[in-house]
Amino acid sequence: MSSAKIGLIGLGTMGSALALNIAEKGFPVAVWNRTTARTRAFHAEAGELAARILPTESLAELVAALEKPRAIILMVPAGAAVDQQIAALAPLLDPEDLVIDAGNADFHDTNRRASGLPMRFLGMGVSGGEEGARHGPSIMGGGDKADWDRVAPILTAIAARAPDGSPCAAWLGAAGAGHFVKAVHNGIEYADMQMIAEIYGILRDGFEMTADEIAEVFRQWNEGPLKSYLVEITGAVAAAKDPRTGAPMLDVILDSAGQKGTGRWTVVEGARLGAPIPVVEAAVMARNVSARLEERAAGEARFGPAPQPFSGDVSVLEQALVAGKILCYAQGFAMISAASADFGWSLPSAEIARIWRAGCIIRSAMLDDMAAALDRDPERNLILDAVFARRLEAEAPALRRVVASATLHGLAVPALGGGLFWFDLMRTRRGTANLIQAQRDHFGAHGFQRLDGGPETHGPWAKPAHEI
Numbered sequence: 001m002s003s004a005k006i007g008l009i010g011l012g013t014m015g016s017a018l019a020l021n022i023a024e025k026g027f028p029v030a031v032w033n034r035t036t037a038r039t040r041a042f043h044a045e046a047g048e049l050a051a052r053i054l055p056t057e058s059l060a061e062l063v064a065a066l067e068k069p070r071a072i073i074l075m076v077p078a079g080a081a082v083d084q085q086i087a088a089l090a091p092l093l094d095p096e097d098l099v100i101d102a103g104n105a106d107f108h109d110t111n112r113r114a115s116g117l118p119m120r121f122l123g124m125g126v127s128g129g130e131e132g133a134r135h136g137p138s139i140m141g142g143g144d145k146a147d148w149d150r151v152a153p154i155l156t157a158i159a160a161r162a163p164d165g166s167p168c169a170a171w172l173g174a175a176g177a178g179h180f181v182k183a184v185h186n187g188i189e190y191a192d193m194q195m196i197a198e199i200y201g202i203l204r205d206g207f208e209m210t211a212d213e214i215a216e217v218f219r220q221w222n223e224g225p226l227k228s229y230l231v232e233i234t235g236a237v238a239a240a241k242d243p244r245t246g247a248p249m250l251d252v253i254l255d256s257a258g259q260k261g262t263g264r265w266t267v268v269e270g271a272r273l274g275a276p277i278p279v280v281e282a283a284v285m286a287r288n289v290s291a292r293l294e295e296r297a298a299g300e301a302r303f304g305p306a307p308q309p310f311s312g313d314v315s316v317l318e319q320a321l322v323a324g325k326i327l328c329y330a331q332g333f334a335m336i337s338a339a340s341a342d343f344g345w346s347l348p349s350a351e352i353a354r355i356w357r358a359g360c361i362i363r364s365a366m367l368d369d370m371a372a373a374l375d376r377d378p379e380r381n382l383i384l385d386a387v388f389a390r391r392l393e394a395e396a397p398a399l400r401r402v403v404a405s406a407t408l409h410g411l412a413v414p415a416l417g418g419g420l421f422w423f424d425l426m427r428t429r430r431g432t433a434n435l436i437q438a439q440r441d442h443f444g445a446h447g448f449q450r451l452d453g454g455p456e457t458h459g460p461w462a463k464p465a466h467e468i
C-alpha cells in the first residue's frame, strides 16, 4: 500500500472495530497505537482486511503514510489522552491536516479545541458500541462543514444504514455540536435503560415472574411499538443462562451499575441550559444509588423490604413504557433545541432523530415518527405534536397507574415517575410558582409579576427582622 486515505490512533475496543470497518468499505487505513504490541496483534488478526490496513510504529510513520491533506481519527479515552495526542501530532502535521476526535469528549473540551489548534479539527460522536463501530455506527459530526465534507465519503460509507437506506451520519453544527448531541444521546440511553430496568423490577418483584417469563414479555414487546435495540437485548439478557451454574444470568449479576460520566455531563448541561431532563436525572441518580450496596442493605434491614406483590395486566406496563419513552425523548429534543439557542447552533432535530434510527444504542422504531414530527415543527415540544399528543392521551393513563401502583407497593420507579411528573407540570396552566415568587419576594425582595398585568411589584409582607 503506497498511501492511506485516513489514519486512526487508538486500537482499543472502538478503534480496532472502526479501523476494520473503514478497511472493509474499501478505504486504505493507517493505524497507530501507543502500545505497539497491540498494533501488531491487530494487523495479524485482520484477516483479508490486513491488505488495506497499514500498521505503523511511530506517529511520524503514521503521518508519512497518509495522503495529503491528511485526516486522522483519534479513538482514545476522552480528556487528557486527546490533548496529549493532539500535542504529539502538532509538529508533524500541516495546518490543513485534519484531526477527528471520535471518542466521548465533553463537548466543552471540543469547543475549546475547535479554536486555537494549529490543524483542522472535528469532534465526532460515535454510537453503537463495538458492534456498531465494526459494522455501522451512528455518527454525529461537529466542526467546520468544509472539514466534514472532506471526510464525509468515508464517514457515510462506514455508518449504519437506516431502514430507508440513508446513512446514519451527519454534520450537525460547529465545534462541539456533534459531541453535544452524542451526550444527549447517552443521556437518553441512560434514561431508556433505567425505565426498562424499573419495568423489569415490577415484573420480577411485583408480578414475581421468572427471568424466562420476563424474557418472553420483552421478546413480545419488541414486536410492537417498543421495538428497539434496548428492548431486544433486554429480552436476550433475561433469557441467558450462567454457564457456571445454569441459573439465569440476571440472577447472578450484582445490582450495582457502572458509569463513565456522560449521563452526568448531560444532566449538568440540562440544568445549565434550563432544559430539564428529569428522566435522565433519575437514571443517573439510580446508578449512583445502585452503587451504595451497604447503605441499601442497612435501609432494608431498618425499614423492611418493600411491600410486594403487584397485580394487574402486564400490557399496562408496555403502555407505560411507551409513554415514558415519548416523554424522555421529548425532554432530550427540548434540550437540543435549548442548546441551539444558547450556543448559536442550528441543530437539525429531525436529522438527529433520523441518524439515531440505526447503528446507535437508542435506535428504536419510534424514531421514524419522531423525525416526522420534528420535520413538521422542529421547535415544538414533541408532546404537543398532533401524533405524539394523541399517543400520550392514549398511553399516559397507563404510566400514571403504573407509577401510582408501584409507589404503593414500594417498587422504585424514579425515571418513570420523573417523566410523569414533568408531563403533569407541562400540562398545568395554573402552576404553583406564584407561591415560590411570594416566598422569594418575602425573604429577598425579588419582586413578582401580577396576573392582572400591573407593574412588577412587592407583596404586603412585613419586612425581615434585620431590616426593621
Ligand SMILES: NC(=O)c1ccc[n+]([C@@H]2O[C@H](COP(=O)([O-])OP(=O)(O)OC[C@H]3O[C@@H](n4cnc5c(N)ncnc54)[C@H](OP(=O)(O)O)[C@@H]3O)[C@@H](O)[C@H]2O)c1
Pocket (backbone or CB within 6 Å): 010, 011, 012, 013, 014, 015, 033, 034, 035, 038, 075, 076, 077, 078, 080, 081, 084, 085, 102, 103, 104, 105, 126, 127, 128, 129, 130
Ligand atoms: N466502548 C464503547 O462502547 C464506546 C462507545 C462509544 C464511544 N466510546 C469512546 O471511544 C473512546 C475509546 O473507547 P474504547 O472503549 O475503545 O477504549 P479502550 O478499549 O480502553 O481503548 C483505549 C485506547 O486508547 C489508547 N490510549 C489510552 N490512553 C492513551 C494515551 N494517553 N495516549 C494514547 N493512547 C491512549 C489505548 O492504547 P494502549 O493499547 O496503549 O493502552 C487504547 O488503544 C473513548 O472516548 C470512549 O468513551 C466507547
